[in-house]
Amino acid sequence: MSLFSKSAYSSIAPLVTFRIIFGSLAFLGTLRFLLKGWVYDLYIEPKFFFGFLGFEWVKPFPGEWMYLPFILMLLGSLGIILGLFYRFSIILFFLSFTYIELLDKTNYLNHYYFVSLIAFLIIFLPCNRKFSLDIKWRKMDEWSVTRRFHIQILQFQIACVYFFAGLAKINSDWLLEAEPLHTWLQSHRDMPVLGPLFAEKWLAYVFSWFGCFYDLFIVFFLLIARTRMFAYLLVIVFHLMTGWLFPIGVFPYVMIGCTLIFFSSDFHEKIINFFKKNAFSVQKESFVAKFIEKRNVWLHRLLVVFIIFQVIIPMRYMLYPGSLFWNEEGFRFSWRVMLMHKEGNAQFHVKDTKTGGEIEVQNMHFLNKRQEEQMSTQPDMILQYAHFLKDKFKDSTLIINQKLYKIHQPTVHAEVYVVLNGRPSQLMISKSVDLTTKNYNLRHRNWLEKFKDE
Amino acid sequence: MIKKLFFFLFLSVIFFSACKKKNTVDEMNFNKTALLVQVSEKIALPRYIDLQNEINYLIADWETFKNQPNAGTLDAVKTKWLNANIRFQRVKMFNFGPALNHGLKASFGTFPSDTAKIISNVSTVNPDLFALSNIDAIGFPALEYLFYRNDALNSLTTQQDLKNYVDAILIKMKSEIDLVVNEWNTSYTNIFPNSTGTESTSGFSLLINAFNQDFELAKNAKLGIPIGKQSLGIPQLEYEEAPFSKKSVLLLKENLIALRHLYDGTGQDGVNGVGFDDYLLALEKNNVQAQITDRFNFSFVKLGFLSDDLALEVASNPADLDELYVNMQAMVVYLKTDMTSAFGVLITYQDNDGD
Numbered sequence: 183m184s185l186f187s188k189s190a191y192s193s194i195a196p197l198v199t200f201r202i203i204f205g206s207l208a209f210l211g212t213l214r215f216l217l218k219g220w221v222y223d224l225y226i227e228p229k230f231f232f233g234f235l236g237f238e239w240v241k242p243f244p245g246e247w248m249y250l251p252f253i254l255m256l257l258g259s260l261g262i263i264l265g266l267f268y269r270f271s272i273i274l275f276f277l278s279f280t281y282i283e284l285l286d287k288t289n290y291l292n293h294y295y296f297v298s299l300i301a302f303l304i305i306f307l308p309c310n311r312k313f314s315l316d317i318k319w320r321k322m323d324e325w326s327v328t329r330r331f332h333i334q335i336l337q338f339q340i341a342c343v344y345f346f347a348g349l350a351k352i353n354s355d356w357l358l359e360a361e362p363l364h365t366w367l368q369s370h371r372d373m374p375v376l377g378p379l380f381a382e383k384w385l386a387y388v389f390s391w392f393g394c395f396y397d398l399f400i401v402f403f404l405l406i407a408r409t410r411m412f413a414y415l416l417v418i419v420f421h422l423m424t425g426w427l428f429p430i431g432v433f434p435y436v437m438i439g440c441t442l443i444f445f446s447s448d449f450h451e452k453i454i455n456f457f458k459k460n461a462f463s464v465q466k467e468s469f470v471a472k473f474i475e476k477r478n479v480w481l482h483r484l485l486v487v488f489i490i491f492q493v494i495i496p497m498r499y500m501l502y503p504g505s506l507f508w509n510e511e512g513f514r515f516s517w518r519v520m521l522m523h524k525e526g527n528a529q530f531h532v533k534d535t536k537t538g539g540e541i542e543v544q545n546m547h548f549l550n551k552r553q554e555e556q557m558s559t560q561p562d563m564i565l566q567y568a569h570f571l572k573d574k575f576k577d578s579t580l581i582i583n584q585k586l587y588k589i590h591q592p593t594v595h596a597e598v599y600v601v602l603n604g605r606p607s608q609l610m611i612s613k614s615v616d617l618t619t620k621n622y623n624l625r626h627r628n629w630l631e632k633f634k635d636e
Numbered sequence: 637m638i639k640k641l642f643f644f645l646f647l648s649v650i651f652f653s654a655c656k657k658k659n660t661v662d663e664m665n666f667n668k669t670a671l672l673v674q675v676s677e678k679i680a681l682p683r684y685i686d687l688q689n690e691i692n693y694l695i696a697d698w699e700t701f702k703n704q705p706n707a708g709t710l711d712a713v714k715t716k717w718l719n720a721n722i723r724f725q726r727v728k729m730f731n732f733g734p735a736l737n738h739g740l741k742a743s744f745g746t747f748p749s750d751t752a753k754i755i756s757n758v759s760t761v762n763p764d765l766f767a768l769s770n771i772d773a774i775g776f777p778a779l780e781y782l783f784y785r786n787d788a789l790n791s792l793t794t795q796q797d798l799k800n801y802v803d804a805i806l807i808k809m810k811s812e813i814d815l816v817v818n819e820w821n822t823s824y825t826n827i828f829p830n831s832t833g834t835e836s837t838s839g840f841s842l843l844i845n846a847f848n849q850d851f852e853l854a855k856n857a858k859l860g861i862p863i864g865k866q867s868l869g870i871p872q873l874e875y876e877e878a879p880f881s882k883k884s885v886l887l888l889k890e891n892l893i894a895l896r897h898l899y900d901g902t903g904q905d906g907v908n909g910v911g912f913d914d915y916l917l918a919l920e921k922n923n924v925q926a927q928i929t930d931r932f933n934f935s936f937v938k939l940g941f942l943s944d945d946l947a948l949e950v951a952s953n954p955a956d957l958d959e960l961y962v963n964m965q966a967m968v969v970y971l972k973t974d975m976t977s978a979f980g981v982l983i984t985y986q987d988n989d990g991d
Contacts (some may be wrong), residue, residue, distance in 0.1 A: 206768060241854070340710060366980050368980065369979065370833075373833075523980070525974075541866050542860065542866050543866075582870050583830065606974060
């Protein structure tokens with residue numbers, strides 16, 4: 183019952199195993215990304231990047247230099263695992279990882295955001311104060327205890343992920359239509375033995391309801407010692423199953439690894455002792471004293487602000503009118519995973535205001551497949567792309583039948599149709615809107631067609 | 637307590653959804669393996685063999701022409717060129733697996749051809765026809781230029797280097813179609829139908845994505861660009877697919893018919909088997925299936941008003957061309973959003989988290 187204990191101190195062991203597990207996942211995840219050739223596909227080849235609002239100044243390195251942050255991430259994660267130059271390593275990892283994530287929102291995934299947040303948090307935590315090379319080689323003091331909130335803040339972050347993911351699933355598409363799970367599960371219909379089961383709609387209902395229940399309550403069951411083992415078994419089964427059915431990469435392993443933070447100090451100490459060949463002598467009292475001296479008021483304040491933001495950000499969608507799934511205002515950074523299946527088609531038209539002539543844009547000339555696919559359903563990306571097209575065509579000269587045509591003041595229009603969770607496609611953006619007159623900001627986008635749910 | 641409430645709610649949802657609509661037997665019985673077997677054995681492979689035969693006929697008639705060059709034998713070559721090109725329109729949507737391995741689509745059908753490059757290649761000793769830079773100086777479009785241009789009979793009769801160039805193109809095409817047919821016939825015929833997973837590299841995903849791409853390409857390259865959709869409304873006939881034979885509209889039509897048959901699962905034997913339409917119906921997407929069928933039909937109605945000669949129609953009948961284009965644009969939406977999302981097909985191979 184660590185959450186409710188009065189003592190301000192707790193064994194440091196959970197932080198240490200967390201450090202090693204997180205570092206290992208970071209290392210393997212980065213290696214996987216490199217080996218799949220995604221650095222080239224996602225960050226070197228594209229001609230245009232969809233920056234985040236306020237972070238459009240974050241630009242990729244030229245050409246092969248894009249491999250540099252990935253190599254830094256590998257080095258950083260090794261430092262994290264070994265606990266060597268820990269503070270430097272985790273900052274290096276956090277900055278490289280977050281830099282890459284900020285380059286192009288096409289590649290935004292909730293679990294990347296989660297990794298960024300965790301990396302940020304553990305910068306401030308003494309994860310290297312036991313079982314580390316910083317102690318062995320750099321003669322840092324070893325601690326057997328740490329402040330309890332160091333562990334609780336990580337538990338809080340994981341609780342946020344699950345709980346908000348669960349809350350988001352309480353909607354009619356998920357619970358009453360079993361969408362998008364029905365669409366995704368039925369596509370496994372040819373799987374041996376289980377295939378025919380996946381084509382059944384009732385299975386999608388079972389999965390949807392179980393998933394919602396799991397996300398909402400798993401953290402409570404992990405917190406209570408009596409149910410912890412069973413809950414963790416569920417964590418493993420649940421995440422391995424989603425990892426098996428859906429292309430969600432390393433996310434299942436990240437969650438299976440990180441939720442170990444809910445286990446007792448004894449459990450973690452046993453793990454560490456198992457791997458530890460030469461046990462260091464432990465002098466509990468003196469380290470506590472040292473630790474109190476180092477008490478950091480600023481860290482407290484920072485974490486309070488962090489917690490407030492983590493609660494507010496997923497709820498910010500309430501400030502916007504209209505359908506959240508359709509408009510996607512306040513959708514990201516809110517742990518809305520597996521919630522929607524959207525498929526769109528965005529036909530852009532650049533209009534020359536002087537002659538009234540139109541150019542239909544072929545998106546593949548400017549975007550890769552994944553960028554086009556993501557852009558076609560997300561209004562903010564559609565707007566960013568429209569502004570990119572305006573800049574591209576403004577004052578450009580076209581050669582048509584050996585004659586030169588100069589385009590002075592282009593307007594950009596898009597006709598966008600989107601399918602949301604198995605409904606018939608409907609118009610999201612009308613061709614009549616001149617997107618060059620619309621600004622990219624946090625205001626409600628009233629130029630989107632309203633979502634019609636019959 | 638909460639647990640009980642959830643369980644109760646859950647049961648009532650199951651109950652009401654069971655009352656709302658009965659699951660059709662189709663939904664459970666439909667499987668993608670049957671569809672892929674139909675595509676592999678009754679559609680793709682027979683169409684490839686058909687193309688292989690036509691290429692052989694074209695080569696045979698070309699040999700005849702070389703021995704007896706006259707207007708009659710050249711006309712026979714032209715007819716065989718058109719027949720083979722029509723067969724190519726029926727396979728170019730299978731741009732994955734064997735075809736992709738051997739670069740068939742790009743090497744047979746990149747247009748418009750660069751006539752200046754062709755002429756310069758002709759006077760080069762052993763031009764490298766496999767070079768990427770020569771992609772618009774080979775295949776059906778290059779042959780069209782050499783067979784159909786104004787002084788074709790005279791030049792092909794008198795210039796040995798021209799004949800050598802045609803030989804080289806035909807030899808390349810024959811070797812490629814032979815490789816593709818062989819690969820599909822031996823290994824791919826087993827690989828393809830068993831690849832029914834949801835990943836973007838599975839046979840089913842490749843097929844759907846290639847189908848959508850080919851439809852869009854037909855809309856843009858065969859119609860949209862020449863009629864001026866990407867050039868301020870000013871037609872660009874220099875981008876026409878078959879300007880010398882004046883068969884551009886015919887090739888578009890053949891392409892669409894082939895896509896329609898694939899959609900329906902209609903085999904080369906004319907028998908309607910398992911197709912995309914059946915999968916849509918199994919998923920109770922009757923409206924999507926009806927829309928796509930109607931739009932296909934409307935396209936053929938419009939094509940019925942058009943002659944084979946695109947340049948002529950651009951000058952005399954732009955309204956019908958435009959309506960055909962608008963209709964195809966609407967179809968792209970149904971194919972790429974409604975149909976693709978209903979199938980749950982993945983378009984890209986990177987991780988996603990469902991948002």
